[in-house]
Amino acid sequence: MSSFGHKVGRTAAALVVSMRPYQWSKNLVTFAPVLFVNRFTDPLAVAKVALAFADFCILSGGVYLLNDIRDLDADRMHPRKRERPIAAGRLSAATAAWAAVALLAVGLMAAWTLDRLFFAAAAGYAVLSLAYTAGLKDAVIVDLLVVSFGFVLRVVAGAVVIHVEASSWVLICTLFLALLLSLGKRRQEMLVLEADAGLHRRNLQEYSVQFLDYLMLLVTAGALMSYLLYALASGRHRYMGITIPFVLYGILRYLYLAFQKGEGGSPAELLFRDRGLLLSTALWVASAMVALVLER
Known part of the structure; x- marks a missing residue:
């Protein structure tokens, strides 16, 4: 292969890495509505x-990619x-x-083609994410809320694309879980960067590990x-109680890993x-x- 081919290959590989495929698992929450409205056996x-x-x-x-350029x-x-390719x-x-x-x-063009309501949710997510990258990530508390509402918009998008209502209960649970994960990430950044935390991200100097723990x-x-x-107690499902042990274990396991490890x-x-x-998620x-x- 020519040197030009090697260069193109390295650039393509760097682009893929910078798109962070390992983070795409966050987008799996789009499947929550099709699960909870009991249409997960509907192929379409x-x-x-x-x-x-x-x-x-x-x-x-x-x-x-834009976030890595900005940071x-x-x-x-x-x-x-x-170690990120751009940095x-x-x-x-x-x-x-x-x-x-x-x-x-x-x-965005694909979203428009797929469904108009889905396009609105996808465009909302894109605008919110770009606003986060542009400056909201430096606003104390707001940064956590923006990331968390990004998860909520993913769930909404998963609902509107199949034309069902997004349960307020599912949205609330998603919001709290996303907040927990966002707080855990901020806490880890504080621990890793220590005194240099504020140099890496301006709003980190406004946080403390104790405050994030609370x-x-x-x-x-x-x-x-x-x-x-x-x-x-919502009256929406009769047998959903069987999932509770796995949710309890999963959340407690995450807290153990965050606080102890x-x-x-x-x-x-x-x-x-x-x-x-992974096991608790699969069992849930x-x-x-x-x-x-x-319930059928």
Whole structure:
């Protein structure tokens, strides 16, 4: 292969890495509506949600590229993020910018083609994510809420693409869980960067590990209470209580890893690296399917 071919291959590989495929697992929440409205055995509905999932992977890939361009200098001071292709110099900012624009354009055009309401949700996610990258990520508390509402918009998108209502219970549970994961990530950044945290991200100097610990415990209580009420007292499902043990274990396992092992920095990576979290998630999905099949 020619040197030009090698260069193209290296650039393509760097682009893929910068799109962070390991983070695309976050987009799996688009499947929540098709599960909870009991249409997970409907091939057409599942296919539409799968396309929605793929579209969000494209959109989030473009956002990640722009985020890495914006955080270029800060990432070079981070012990892990400095290995990212743009920060490490393996991918030029100009190439990343063009690729990001192309991905966002393709993602939005695909969303428009798939469904108009889905396009509205996808466009809302893109605007929110770009606003986060542009400056909201430096606003204390707001940064956590923006990331969390990004998850909520994914769930809404998964509902509208199959023309069903997004349950307020599912949205509330999603919001609390996303807040918990966002807080765990901020807490890990504080622990890793220590005194240099404020240099990496301006708003980190406004946080403290103790404050984040308090918020994590508060949000955990909200997440658990919301799910318990949804499963047992919402009147929407008769057998969803069988899923509660797996939700309890999963959340407690995450807290154990975050507080005792200092591993809350990347929930997406942690999900596939930790057998306990992966198993509890798989058992929760399986038990939810059983509960919903019993309701038919």
